[in-house]
Amino acid sequence: MEGKVISSYLPNKKFKIALTYNVKPKEESSFERTPLTPNPKDAEKFNDTYAEWDTIETVNAIKDSLELFHDVTMIEADEYAFDKFRNVRPEIVFNVAECNNGASREAQIPAMLDMLQIPYTGSDPLTLATCLDKARTKEVLTYHNIATPKFLFIDALDELKNFQLKFPVMIKPVAEGSSKGIFNSSFIKNKSELEKRLKENFEAYKQPFLVEEFLPGREFTVAIIGNNPDTEILPIVEINFNELPDGLIPIYSFEAKWIADTRENPLDIFTCPAKIDSVLEEKIKKVVLQTYKVLRCRDWSRIDIRLDAEGEPNVIEINPLPGILPDPQDNSCFPKAARATGLSYQEMINKVLFTAAKRNNLL
Secondary structure, three states: OOOOOOHHHOOOOOOEEEEEEOEOOOHHHOOOOOOOOOOHHHHHHOOHHHOOOEOHHHHHHHHHHHHOOOEEEEEEOOOOHHHHHHHHOOOEEEEOOOOOOOOOHHHHHHHHHHHHOOOEOOOOHHHHHHHHOHHHHHHHHHHOOOOOOOEEEEOOHHHHOOOOOOOOEEEEEOOOOOOOOOOHHHEEOOHHHHHHHHHHHHHHHOOOEEEEEOOOOOEEEEEEEOOOOOOEEOOOEEEOHHHOOOOOOOOOOHHHHHHHOOOOOOOOOEEOOOOOOHHHHHHHHHHHHHHHHHOOOOOEEEEEEEEOOOOOEEEEEEEOOOOOOOOOOOOOHHHHHHHHOOOOHHHHHHHHHHHHHHHOOOO
16 A cells, blocks of 8 residues: 555545445456457457456555545445345445446446435446437537547448448447456458447447447546535556557557566556646647536546547547456556646545535535
8 A cells, every 4th residue: 555645635534435346357367378369259268247346455455545544345246236235334435346248337226226215426326327328428429519530339240331431440349448348359451341340349249339439539537526615636647658668559459458568567658747748738738628528527537538640539438347356567547647746556545535425525
């Protein structure tokens, strides 16, 4: 654990907290060292099934951070969680649970808590379900005139008959996170390759896919803590794709995130704060705040931005349950941005708790 916690980030109250979580099974063998250009049919070699779930190290780091000041009960996000909530009756829940089944999985724990009238950190079920569905997210953004790459929602190959997007394009499972299902081979240059890859991916992931135009510009990710009028944008992180191994496309793919970049051989892939001029910084912040507001995110989120050919920021992903690996040697963007403001990991966790407690009038 790092640093000393500054009391100004903490409520003057000791809470009875439940921490809801999912832990990667057999995490030591989750990702094998197989070639960096996988075919989606070989996805089982990478075992990306639990890519969204946390490591036991992360769950324990969150627990330890909260236990510095509060009583914490651990509740695994499984079919027994509802009864445990009823029995424990926590004052507030710190939720990092991803769950496992269906496109509503990130919304399942918050829905239970809403039914039981138990406050929790983070966004509500509607926002979590919307943000996990990449196509629905982009529909909302488009309605509000927030820039996002042109796209198609595809659940059958015959829907490509009137295809009008410009190549190259990216294909992404419509309801996955943590770069799950986004490989080097997800970068598509022509129609025949698109048909072939989509057919393979439909078989592998059993869900529709998002097809979107590839943006050639720089990529950033932006961490946010707070609620209006106290929403705070943390220092912007840039992803340095020139640090990727030869042969990898300049995207933050599964290979880049989980295979090429390891604790044993870390890539110098992030710059925080990003080296950008004030004009671009303000443009990114404006887009991020608009996105956070229209999608009704609460307490914290991380929003991914990519520049188009004209250098304008486009939203490519919203993460209302951001990854928070605790080790500074790991490339985890939300803690990296928090550290850039002077927050320790413990302070970051407790600041999110403070934000949610304040929103729920618990202070």
